[in-house]
Amino acid sequence: MTVIEQLRAALGDIVDTDSAALEACRGDRSGHMASGAPLAIVHALTVEHVQQVCRIATETRTPIVVRGAGTGLAGGANAGSGEIVLSTARMTAVHEIRTDDLLAVVEPGILNADLNDMLAPHGLWWAPDPASRSISTVGGNIATGAGGLLCAKYGVVRDAVLGVDLVLADGRLLHLGHRSVKGVTGLDLTSLVIGSEGVLGVIVGATLKLRRLVEGTTCTIAATFPGVRTAAAASAAVTAAGIQPAIMELMDAASLAAVASLLGLPSPPSGTAQLTIQTDGPAAAAEADAVVAVLTAHDGVVQVSHDREEGERLLTIRRSMHPAMAALGTTLIEDVSVPRSAMPAMFDEIARIEREYALTIPTVAHAGDGNLHPNFIFEGPETPPHVWAAADALFRAAIALGGTLTGEHGIGTLKSRWLAEELGADQWEIQRQVARVFDPLGILNQGKVFAAHA
Amino acid sequence: MTVIEQLRAALGDIVDTDSAALEACRGDRSGHMASGAPLAIVHALTVEHVQQVCRIATETRTPIVVRGAGTGLAGGANAGSGEIVLSTARMTAVHEIRTDDLLAVVEPGILNADLNDMLAPHGLWWAPDPASRSISTVGGNIATGAGGLLCAKYGVVRDAVLGVDLVLADGRLLHLGHRSVKGVTGLDLTSLVIGSEGVLGVIVGATLKLRRLVEGTTCTIAATFPGVRTAAAASAAVTAAGIQPAIMELMDAASLAAVASLLGLPSPPSGTAQLTIQTDGPAAAAEADAVVAVLTAHDGVVQVSHDREEGERLLTIRRSMHPAMAALGTTLIEDVSVPRSAMPAMFDEIARIEREYALTIPTVAHAGDGNLHPNFIFEGPETPPHVWAAADALFRAAIALGGTLTGEHGIGTLKSRWLAEELGADQWEIQRQVARVFDPLGILNQGKVFAAHA
Known part of the structure; x- marks a missing residue:
């Protein structure tokens, strides 16, 4: 029996070989696709279904790609030729x-x-x-x-x-x-x-x-700055002043302009960057006052709302970043993270990389924790070599500043070739061996994460 | 060259073979001792010292026990015959x-x-x-x-x-x-x-x-209850009411009596148990009011202080638990942890075990997180078999309630024989193999944690 026949015999009609469904599993929200389409999707409903798929995969040495909603940004759930997609999306209890x-x-x-x-x-x-x-x-x-x-x-x-x-x-x-x-x-x-x-x-x-749930009011502060470096310095100063906002989001000028265009808002003055900050909990109002003082001292033009719904409206600009980027072309969303004090320096590095590679790299940041999302925009489905070269420069800059090449998106397929760069060869090898303890045949997410060690 | 000679040649006078010092490394604060004394203690001052000890140990297949201050409660840093003690206690920068x-x-x-x-x-x-x-x-x-x-x-x-x-x-x-x-x-x-x-x-x-550092006042609440089950139910009610104290410590009657005796305080009425609770941060006073309301509704006799120093005095009773136990005999301090809602049931189980094994088991608990420290008291250096049997019953009861046999002390030597009981044989084996990836020869803390799988 073929693998598909074995899966069908064991699992019946939760085994899906519809070609459109298979095609959809080749990619995730990164926009990148595996080569070829997978063999089948199994829509597991129970733990036992998952176990049966794994047993058949082990017996037949067939690679498995586990998939939820497919919203990843590193290609980790992309499935290609010869692979079984094991979906847990229907296990929702x-x-x-x-x-x-x-x-x-x-x-x-x-x-x-x-x-x-x-x-x-x-x-x-x-x-x-x-x-x-x-x-x-x-x-x-x-x-x-x-x-x-x-x-x-x-x-x-x-x-x-x-x-x-x-x-x-x-x-x-x-x-x-x-x-x-x-x-x-x-x-x-x-x-x-x-x-x-x-x-x-x-x-x-x-x-x-x-x-x-956090009780008390939520205060939202939106502030514009003449440039991204000033905004980054202001956000670092908020943390250094001992204030702990719930949210502190930074948008650079290119991001802000793209969102304004998408939402049909008036264009901000050239170079304008924005911080959007929320404080919550019993000390929300006092913390908001302290935030305003810091931002004003850093040349911010500040707007404050003590109303939760108005606050959500102010955050809409930040939340519209992904669609604004998608409207510009194919996007490679990067995800470097640095110590908070290194944020201004990281923005300097991004400016340098923009100049060296003749690119615009719209960047937003979770400024409260030093996690930056620089966006590379290009035409067509494949990331061009000069974009990868710029991304490479970006990763090296983040690591040199004491940071990491991925704050929250993961390695997946897109960053596996940089993994050893950050971990060092010894740690890379230990990690790979630890994975082999769990999966001695290497059939789970084959070729991802630990794949491309030079 | 012997191992000691190799260590001396490489590391000079940070290699210590003083017999009193070696003897002191046989035990930790659990009161349990390794059999025999170790070969030598190396007082590492640098990372390079640590690396040299490891290289020599690997070459000569000599087991290493890493040791800090030796204050563990599970025998994890106890060193015996044929072992090198690698102390990092002097690396204090x-x-x-x-x-x-x-x-x-x-x-x-x-x-x-x-x-x-x-x-x-x-x-x-x-x-x-x-x-x-x-x-x-x-x-x-x-x-x-x-x-x-x-x-x-x-x-x-x-x-x-x-x-x-x-x-x-x-x-x-x-x-x-x-x-x-x-x-x-x-x-x-x-x-x-x-x-x-x-x-x-x-x-x-x-x-x-x-x-x-947390700003604002600290409020301390001490409350006595007619029995430990009532006190446990009151503490669970505090959590269930949505209040998050910084500290919530529970002492049963035997613990409270022992501390009163140690500190020369008047004996509390028979059966009296105590909760000591601290709230802090901007909402400290409001949270303290809410705590008092819950405790009073659960038959607590409540005393409140808004003064930090007076609060520390109220906590002294709880902090005197270890010396109070030590004054009674040799102590086996256990460390089970259960979901907070299961605390009253766990106290019922302790009462059952006291009856079945004819023991008194003074117990304190970090009631805010469901972590209990039942104390077994006995004469002499060795834990008697009937105490181990009672401890075994205790571990099984905690696991049956959805808890664990160690909340914060670890497995060390004292609990390795119960590790597979909680993990299951498959997870135990995976964990052991993961450890072997890091230490293929098994020379680090040999015979501990994964030792005694039946």
């Missing part, structure tokens, strides 16, 4: 919501925003808030170690998961972690799975650490 | 304190309290606060994944480390993690090292995530 223990037990396919809609009536939320939250799954958030806008104050996925149920490549099921707040029994494999991008196993369940 | 990036770069030997004394003038602190903070090292805190009193609100060590420098058993140095808030480059080996209890490598440096 929420088994438990515990107000007393501040936890939820969920299946991986539930969307981040759907989960938070279910939690809100209980006065709870799951803090990780990637920009993709309305379209990305919790399982995908865990697999990529997703970040978002609120991270500096409320943490990333790594801070918000108590346990993970993981199916290994050979079909065995491991229950990692625990339901208690504390626990140090053996090695912390839960943390290891967070951000492991599908190379260790298939996430089939998670116990999430919840927060109570 | 603080290389950087960054107010702007909220990080510090430190050597592993600095004491937790000494570091925090250095951070305070900068308005900063490192949040992990094990009860041993004045005598335990930051490296040891990381190696054990230490917890403490403030964890429910301010997190554990896992939440407070950005990066670790790790020397492998063969002497190679890895730089894990990064200086930026975010970063998802490859597998999260930094998290894997936290709580790994010396089986993966030697922690020779760390980049710590700092917090700003």
Whole structure:
């Protein structure tokens, strides 16, 4: 029997070979595509389905690509010739919501925003808030170690998961972690799975650490600056002044102009950059006053709102960044992260790279945590070599400033050739060997993350 | 040359074979001792010293026990016959304190309290606060994944480390993690090292995530209850009411009586249990009012202080627990952790085990996070078999309630025989293989953590 016949025999009509569906699994939101189309998609509904797929894949040595909603930005869920797509997107159950223990037990396919809609009536939320939250799954958030806008104050996925149920490549099921707040029994494999991008196993369940909804007002501050470096210095000064905003987003002039064009707003004066800052919690108003003082001292032209809805309107400009970029062409969204104090220097590096490679690189940043998203825009589906060369210069600059080449998007296929650059050869080899302990045949996300070590 | 001669030739007078010093390395604060005394102690002052010891140990296949201040409670740093003690206690430098990036770069030997004394003038602190903070090292805190009193609100060590420098058993140095808030480059080996209890490598440096000192008043509430179950239910009700105290400590009747005896205080009425709760930050006073309302509704007799020093005096009773136990005999301090809602049920289980094994088990709990420390008291240096049998019943009860056999002390030598019970055989084997990737010869903390799999 062929692999597809074996899958059909074991799993029936959840095995999907519709050519349009297969074609859709070649790419993710990065715009990049695997070469060729995968063999089949299995729409798993249960843990047992996942285990059966893994057993068949192991027996037949067929590579598996695990996929949630396919909203990744590093090609990690892209599936190509000869591969089985194991989709957990239909495993969307929420088994438990515990107000007393501040936890939820969920299946991986539930969307981040759907989960938070279910939690809100209980006065709870799951803090990780990637920009993709309305379209990305919790399982995908865990697999990529997703970040978002609120991270500096409320943490990333790594801070918000108590346990993970993981199916290994050979079909065995491991229950990692625990339901208690504390626990140090053996090695912390839960943390290891967070951000492991599908190379260790298939996430089939998670116990999430919840927060109570934040009470009090939310204050929103929008400030414009004569240039991006001034805006970056102002945001660093906010952190250095001891203020902890919930959100602190920076947009450079090219980003701001692109969004203004998309939304039909008046064009800002040339070179204008913007900071959008939200404070929340019991000290929101006092913190907003302190933010305004810092921004004004840094030549910011400041607008403040104490109304939550008006605040959301001010944030709309930032949230329109992705569609504004998409309107300009194909986008390679980069994701470097540096210590907060190095943000102005990183913007200098981006300006240098723009000059050297004759490119415009519209950049937004989660300024509260030093995570920058420079966008490379080009025509056609393939990233041109000179864009990769500029991205290479960008990664090296971030690493030289004490940062990393990916703050929240991951390595996937797009950055695997730079992984050893950041880790060093010894750590790269240790990481690869650790992955082989979980997946000795190397059938999970084959050729990704640890692929292209020179 | 013997191993000692090789060490001496390479490292000179930092190699210590003084018999009293060797003898002191056989035990930790658990009161348990390794059989026999180690070969030598190397008092490393530099990363290069650590690497040289590892190279010699690898060449000669000599086991290494890494040791900080020796304040562990699971026997993880106990060294016996034929072993080299590699001490990082003298590597105490603080290389950087960054107010702007909220990080510090430190050597592993600095004491937790000494570091925090250095951070305070900068308005900063490192949040992990094990009860041993004045005598335990930051490296040891990381190696054990230490917890403490403030964890429910301010997190554990896992939440407070950005990066670790790790020397492998063969002497190679890895730089894990990064200086930026975010970063998802490859597998999260930094998290894997936290709580790994010396089986993966030697922690020779760390980049710590700092917090700003909390502003505002601190309110302290001490409340007595007619029994421990009532006190446990009251503490669970505080969490369920949506209040997040900084500290919430529970003492049962036997603990309270022992401390009263030690401090020469009047004996509390028979059966009396106590909760000590601190709220802090901008909403401290309002939260204290809410706490008082919950405790009163649960039959608590409540005393409140808005003065920080008076609050510390109220906490002295809780902080005197360890000496009070030591005054009664040899102590086996256990460390189970359960979901917060299961605390009353766990106290029922402890009462059952007391009856079944005819023991008194004085118990304190970090009630804010469900971490209980039942104390077994006995005569002489060896834990008697019936105490181990009672501890076994305790671990099984905690696991059955969705908890873990160690919330913050670790597995070490004392709990390795229960590790597979909690992890399951498959996860136990995966963890052991992951450790072997880092240390293929198994010379680091040999016979600990993964030792006694039945």
